[in-house]
Amino acid sequence: MSLWVDKYRPTALGKLDYHKEQANQLKNLVQCGDFPHLLIYGPSGAGKKTRIMCLLRELYGPGVEKLRIEHQSITAPSKKKIEINSIASNYHLEVNASDAGNSDRVVIQELIKTVAQSQQIQSSTQREFKVVLLTEVDRLTKDAQHALRRTMEKYMSTCRLILCCNSTSKVIAPIRSRCLAVRVPLPSTEEVCSVLTSVCRKEGLLLPGELAKRIAEKSGRNLRRALLMCEACRVQQYPFSADQDIPNTDWEVYLKETANAIVSQQSPQRLLEVRARLYELLTHCIPPEIIIKGLVSELLSNCDGHLKAEVAQMAAYYEHRLQLGNKAIYHLEAFVAKFMAVYKKFMEDGLDAMMF
Amino acid sequence: MSKLSAGRKASSSKLSSWVEPSFGDLFSDSGLNSFRLKKGVSSGETESKSRKAAADIGGQRPSKRRAVSGLPEPQVPTGSELSHGGHDDPWVDKHTPCAQADLAVHKKKIEEVEHWLKSKLDIKSEVKGGAILLLTGPSGCGKTATVRVLTQELGCRVQEWSNPTTISEFRTEESFRETFDPGSRFNGFHGVSQTAEFQEFLLRANKYDRLPMLGDGVTSGRKVILVEDLPNQFYRQPACLHDILRRFVRTGRCPLVFIVSDCLSGSSSSRLLFPRDLQEDLGVWNISFNPVAPTSMMKVLSRIVIQEAARSGGRVVVPDKAALDLLCAGSSGDIRSAINSLQFSCLTDGSLETSLWPGKKGKASASVGRGVSRARSKSKACKRSEIQDCSQAIGGKDASLFLFRALGKILYCKRENCTSPEGPSLPAHLSEHQRDTLLVDPEVVVEKSHMSGELFNLYLQQNYLDFFSDVEDVARASEYLSDSDFLTAEWSSRSTMREYGSSVATRGLIHSNSARARADSQASGGFRPLHKPHWLLVNKKYRENCQAAQCLFTSYCLTPLSLQTELLPYLAQLTNTMRNQAQIAFIQDVGRLALRKYPGRMKLEALTDREPGTLDEDSEEEEEGAGPAVPAPPDTQGSAPGPEEPEGLHPALQPGPRG
Incomplete structure (x- = not known):
């Protein structure tokens, strides 16, 4: 099969x-x-x-x-x-x-x-x-x-x-x-949904429209990913329910945890742990560019307005370095360290503002 | 007068022979050829002269050769000076220590060795099996001297192994033919391999006592086997030595002492020959010597100088204290080279010149000699001052640092304690960048570590986080590291930029550590273990895994990116049976990430004291940087892991900080 x-x-x-x-x-x-x-x-x-x-x-x-x-x-x-x-x-x-x-x-x-x-x-x-x-x-x-x-x-x-x-x-x-x-542009969400539904019908499965829509959105209209997700959903649970979890890939979850670790504490020891996690991702064939991109999108969701611009700028700077440089870890780590420093300062300023 | 001129002529021809001793061969062998070439230009008279000179040189050649070869050690036995006899012996031999007090080794080390020897030589204790002691340390730190002094004091003999030279080389042609003669009774080579001889030696030395000879004096049954140079074969196949040692430990009766010098570059022979597991297995006791401390070296040197000055009666120029200090610093803990250079620098004024111009000083005209000597005495004053520089040139050993210490120097970044700020200090808004003067020069440290800047940076990157306490400092330090990598990224400019890169990294790292800005800052507390960089391993694995993914899943026709980030992770979640064993194993390994588990896939490999910093060159070479001028990116697939793989298993053997 x-x-x-x-x-x-x-x-x-x-x-x-x-x-x-x-x-x-x-x-x-x-x-x-x-x-x-x-x-x-x-x-x-x-x-x-x-x-x-x-x-x-x-x-x-x-x-x-x-x-x-x-x-x-x-x-x-x-x-x-x-x-x-x-x-x-x-x-x-x-x-x-x-x-x-x-x-x-x-x-x-x-x-x-x-x-x-x-x-x-x-x-x-x-x-x-x-x-x-x-x-x-x-x-x-x-x-x-x-x-x-x-x-x-x-x-x-x-x-x-x-x-x-x-x-x-x-x-x-x-x-x-x-x-x-x-x-060849990406298919629209509706087109992805219809493809998913027709594939499920050929498999003899009934796919709720709601779930199809969610999968399509989550996959970012990437049809290959959508189909893989759909199949993973099938493995996870059948009959489908409209509100069931759509399984993430392991590395995405891992990256999210890494981002959480960065946000929750900013210290050299934590950076050491983050470095170990980055190494782990790399050994699992996740290219450094994807790592930095994933990290940024996770980190941005934890940031406030003007910090977002700064973080994005930092990320762009270090990704550029990553492309030009030789050893990815230097630049990944520099990005994380920089973010930690900026974020820590931001939080401390915020605390001070709250006090007065 | 004619005599004088003849003398001059001889000396001139002699002088010319300094320049062209190798042309002597040319003249005598193919004199005709060169003569023909010259013929066109030169007149008949010069022609005959040149031929004469050629004959002259040819005739005198052998004696001259001797003089040339004798030069490095200034002991030229020229007639009248033979009476001085022992004067020209190398001082290293002359001043061999004969008592424990004379040794320039730390007392604790001597005690340690003595204790071991005593316990093993004690007949009453009756320890079963042979015991092995391994002495390591840089060359010239007194390992052999310690063993010799101690055995002498304990009253036991030393039986030493020396590598045999192959006899077949010196055989006459006849005996050579004999070996190939099928009719001969002794057909074949008689040579025995060095390995076999070594084994034989150990066996005999172990089993049999020396024959009691008349007039031998006290013969105690106790002896120590000393092995300092090993047959070359063991370096190629250490397992061979290990087998012999295992046998020895089972049957041995007397202690066996190995002396192995540490070396900085390449694979350390002591780790190759005596890996940790073998040491533990056979109970090999390892004592590692440090370079001789400057104070004890000064003591020895000044003692030798005083003795020599007294003995020679003014012939030896006694170097002043500053010169001795310079010698000490230049020798970097190698006492043998220090004494040698001391001897050499003492001789520069007197005997070296006399041995260079023996004719002039001897029977040749006195006026010439006197004139020269007068000129020399005039310039003596300035020469003295020059001695300091030139003795550095004489005795200066290439100082080098073990990686462990080099890293420590950068990471602990000790600063000078300057209480009175004399120079202009930074303005108030920059005061956070104020730093005390550094005690070390980062560029020199990197240079002495015998490592490329990039590799050194990797070591720094692996270890710097432990030495920082503030995140902002870390951010700045990591930025500098990133800068330095960026500088060396382009392969075409790498050779030029390498030094700048390492400079930026080391200095940036040192500067951004604001907790260590002052000499008296408290942050330096405690020893932190250093580790080997992970990056090389990780990068290698990343590339290997990517390649494997490409090979195993070609049939999916996907780009690497979508293969690695989409297909593989989802395949891991699907129950799909259409795959072969290799694919399933690979998906289990790579597609799945153990969640929530603390990342412990790679154990930290501790960096130990004496370890050379070389990793396999494979992993160091980056794929992206490889161009036509760079060695081809090596095939990393299936290659064995780095040579120091098993090293990390002994975190307990951590040495103390030496930064």
Whole structure:
């Protein structure tokens, strides 16, 4: 039994649940023959990937769904071996080049070259190009992006690229201008609700409208998260009740507790405990950016008016540091310490004001 | 006159040989070649001269070589000076301590060693099995001297192991051929491995007493086995030594003393050879020596100087007290190097020059010699003052600090007690930044810790919170740490910025600790244990886990971010059976966070006294910073944890503060 997210994923452009107009346009794009490079962007959980897979199926038929996972090893000119995972069918290749870190340029060049150099077997019945799907393009280094630009032009005859990312701001302009950019926005709350309800119906479950709405709101309209939450609710309690708890992930609860620990006491010892908790989060694969973001949103809810601005400013400052710096813990800890100092001062001032 | 000129000529050729002894080979071996090259430019006369000179040099070479090699220890046996005899012996050997009072080691340490030796040598006590003593400490702190003096006083013999040199190297060609001769009776190499020889030595030394010889004097049955240099093989395979020691402990009859010097860089051999568990297992008694204290070193040095001055009758220039102080400071507790440099600095005026120009002082023209000496006496006054600087150059040992002490120096940040504020003080609105003068120089401390600034900062970051009491101070200190990390983030500029980074971190940390702003502030109370930084381990684990997540869950086709923050945590909450064993284990480990439990997943690893601060370089190298010029980011997957993993198990063995 696979996850609901995968089980009920639409596989054809016509079956998509929302943004139907856009789906139609994509369909037309496929039918009119000439297919450009695509840059598909939008927030996480909006259905970019689903849409791309539908598009590929529209292009090549059900053959694209026969996926195989490949481990490729590429030797860089510096004799360094790079291992990378890719997912491929006979017609396309999906790769997350940013996995290779600094060597992503080599990965992009090599992989696209190998794909582009082999022709389609039956070019009469099939499209004459293959598709390379690159995910997380915004995390590629500038080097790799420039290499990508060059490669795009060179192999246009045999290969099309579909780029997938969250935001185009980190994609260099030459690439943006060479692609047809398609934005996939988040579904509205109602759309999430309807998807949840229909999935539950297919599972033979009855989902109260109230609960569906709550899940949709809590998930932040992230459909993947909403479906996972819904499934977790099902595990927790069935039949559903409209006011049942929606399970949080462990790390969110943990982060909330950490924030509470920061607010409840401000001392070096407490900071030491907080540091241990931050380490714990990191070892559980929670990236530092997510940690600082989560902390800020929890801490802000404990702050008063003008303190909010100060805390947000601090957070922005240290997150910037986090991006530029090397060792995340310094900056996380500096943020927490700074918050403690500011908050303590604020509370003491407040107490003084109360006294007089 | 001709004689004089000849003498001059000889001396000139001699002088030239200082510069080019290595060209002697060239001249004699391929003199023809070089001669041909020169031919085009030089006339016939110079040609013959140069050839003559070449022959000259070639002929005199062997004697000159000897002179050159003899130079470092100024004992050149040149004719008339041979009568002085013992004068040129190294003072270290000459003034070997022969009584406990002469030792420059702390009394308590001597007592400790003596007590151990006595208890083990006591025949009446009849302790079963062999006992092992391990003496550690920096080089030149008197470990060997202590053992020798004590055994002498206790009246027992020392049987010492010395590494055998391999004999096969010196074999003649014939015997070499013999070994390969299939017809020979003694086929094969006769060499025995050092390890085997060592084992044999221990066995024999343990079992058999020395043959009673005539005129041996008192032969007591008691003896001590002393091992100072170990066969190299043991450094590669410590387990080999451990086996031998285990056997020895079972069957041994006499005490066995190991002397191992601490070293700052790289892996400490004493910890490699004698890990803690082995020490506990075999009851190895470990006594660790400290560097010789400046006062006792001064005592020894001035005693030697007085004795030498009296014996030599004015030939030895007695350095004044300031010079001795300088020597003491420069040697950083290494008494052997201190005595050596003392001897050297005493000799600079007299015998060194005489050994350099023996011809001039001897039979060559007196006028020349006198002129030189007069010039020297003129410059003597200024030379005296120079001695201080130059003796630092002579005896200055690279002072270094153990990490533990270096951290202490920064974190405890002792300040000078200046009662009269002479300099301009800060204006009133900045008075909170007023600090007393520091006793230590942070940059020097970091430099002496033999560590990169980043790694040192990590150690500081792990430990600084214990030393702060005010949150605002903490906020400022952490900001400085963050700044310093930011400075060194870019790999292309890292090599330049590294020093600034560590400077910002150390000085920022020291300054922001307002509780320790004054020399007399009370905050320094008590000893706090220091710990090893967690970050490296955490970061490694983070990367490993992320990689594992990518590998195990590729089929979900998710970006790492949503995989780690959405899918995995929810998978942990779902009852889903379509997964393989590895995935289930991983989800249990990573997807779940033990809530409300006090985070105790990682035990704090205490940093001990003598520990070198090296961690495996793997974890130190950051992925983001690695560019083409930087060594490739190493594959961290599956690599063994840091070398000091088992160290943290002994928090009880904490030493006292030394900051």
